[in-house]
Amino acid sequence: MSDLKSKHEMVTEIVNQVASIAAKLGIVHQHTEDSVLDGRHITISGKRMLYFGSCGYLGLEHDERLKAGAIEAINRYGTQFSSSRAYVSSYYYEESEDLLRKMFGRPLLLLQSLTVGHMSNIPILVGNDDAVILDSQVHDSVQTAVQFLRNRDVRVEVIRHNRLDMLESRIKALKDNYRKIWYMADGVYSMQGDFAPVKDLFRLADQYEQLHLYLDDIHGMSWAGPNGTGWVLGQGEYHPRLYLTTGLTKAFGSAGGLLIYPDEKEYQLIKNTSKAFIFSIQMPPMVLGATAASARIHLSPEIYSLQEEMRTKVEYFNRRAKELQLPLINESISPIGFIGVGKPDTGYNMVRRMMNQGYYFNLSVFPSVSYNNTGLRIPLNRLHTFEDIDGLLTEIATQLPQALEDSHSSMSEIYKHFKLVA
Incomplete structure (x- = not known):
């Protein structure tokens, strides 16, 4: 029982340390300052950024029909x-x-x-x-x-x-x-x-x-x-x-x-x-x-046009990532992009750099992934424009070599850790 307890305490402490580091760097435990959200942008600490952190892949949370349905229900039945x-x-x-x-x-x-x-x-x-x-x-x-x-x-x-x-x-x-x-x-x-x-x-x-x-x-x-x-x-x-x-x-x-x-x-x-x-x-x-x-x-044919619009954004993301020679992991048709960066230090550095350039997204870091499998987790949504996606990936391609140099790492190390073929 003592071994189980110590393992539990060890995992808890690791998670706490990782979260504390990320919070001090200003990349987690943030809150929005926007009076209105549009599905593309977010304001944190006074800085308005393009937001690539939402899992609302089709952007339906901003659809006027869903808002009207919610308003009608609250007017008829109250808040609960x-x-x-x-x-x-x-x-x-x-x-x-x-x-x-x-x-x-x-x-x-x-x-x-x-x-x-x-x-x-x-x-x-x-x-x-x-x-x-x-x-x-x-x-x-x-x-x-x-x-x-x-x-x-x-x-x-x-x-x-x-x-x-x-x-x-x-x-x-x-x-x-x-x-x-x-x-x-x-x-x-x-x-x-x-x-x-x-x-x-x-x-x-x-x-x-x-x-x-x-x-x-x-x-x-x-x-x-x-x-x-x-x-x-x-x-x-x-x-x-x-x-x-x-x-x-x-x-x-x-x-x-x-x-x-x-x-x-x-x-x-x-x-x-x-x-x-x-x-x-x-x-x-x-x-x-x-x-x-x-x-x-x-239940209407509209869902298929929304799916097709999402698919074109995902295909564009994959194509541009490959053109820019970014280490895209598990290229697929899902709207979840993952660009490997290797060491946690490189990941923290990249998020801060990209926030400074006006982009906010999630970092996948140990213990959610293996220690040297840190990556930039980039969910796309239908409301992102092709220009948004191109700007994000172009800036990642610019900043990543500098972040790797700061953490004494390299692209070859990323390929090694993720077992990718260069």
Whole structure:
């Protein structure tokens, strides 16, 4: 027990130190000073900058229809509807879930957040005779929910990221001793924007009947898939052993976590027994009003033109990064760009340099990524112009050699740490 406690304390201290350093440098724990946000700019410490830090990939949070939906709901129902959903749900909940069910064609629950959703879902779905295999990079909210299973002595293993050979090997080793084998992963990974091999996972599930897939696709929502239902469902028909989770806090433009089920049985089980559904206060009417408005957009042909507009911005970002010979990691069609810089010191230096030049974005640094895999995490949104993207990448190409020199590093070291081919 003392070893576990010291490991916990060590990790906490590392996180605290990293956050403290970043805060002192003025790159985290900031707040906006804008009277109005436009989806492209942000003002921090009196400086107006182009903002490449939002996960609102389609910019729908600024859509007038979502704003009008929220205003109407607050005028009709007030700022909250303070009741457990086990007793009565507001009209706006029924409306939102009905529209979302039309999008996904499956039974689903809308909860306050996807983190709450995982903590409600996983302990009920996974039995004591099951085994769980986690992708090493699955979102922290999934890993946190799995801790409840460890308290019940449920077998939990972790395998290397996207290694389906390792997954199949573990399925073969476990299948004779466990009722179900759950593989938990992200559809789109939030740090570097790479994908789960969904089609291959579906094939594995066809081959091994005990394999159940639990996928978190919150970063794939809206910008991909039929009716904007996400990256995972863009890869094929809904698999009968897929337990899909996603959320509305990114590209969808509102808030809440979605739990989608292969059939009504599991849906009713979670609805009847989930502590979040029974005991927690429901989402505010204005959030649900915006959710319904966004769902109507998703159910219309307009969503495909929004997706196409987003795709052209991502393709331009990738093309310009390559032309400027920037170390772009995991080039993909996702709106999450990741430019490797190697050492944390180089990353801190780059963020400060870019803020001075009028650009603000996120830094992925240890322990979120490996120590020498620090990178500039650059989410794009539909409201960015091609000029915005070009200016950002051109300035990165100018500043990076100087930041590398300051930290006694080099481009060759970045390529080495990320295992890239120069």
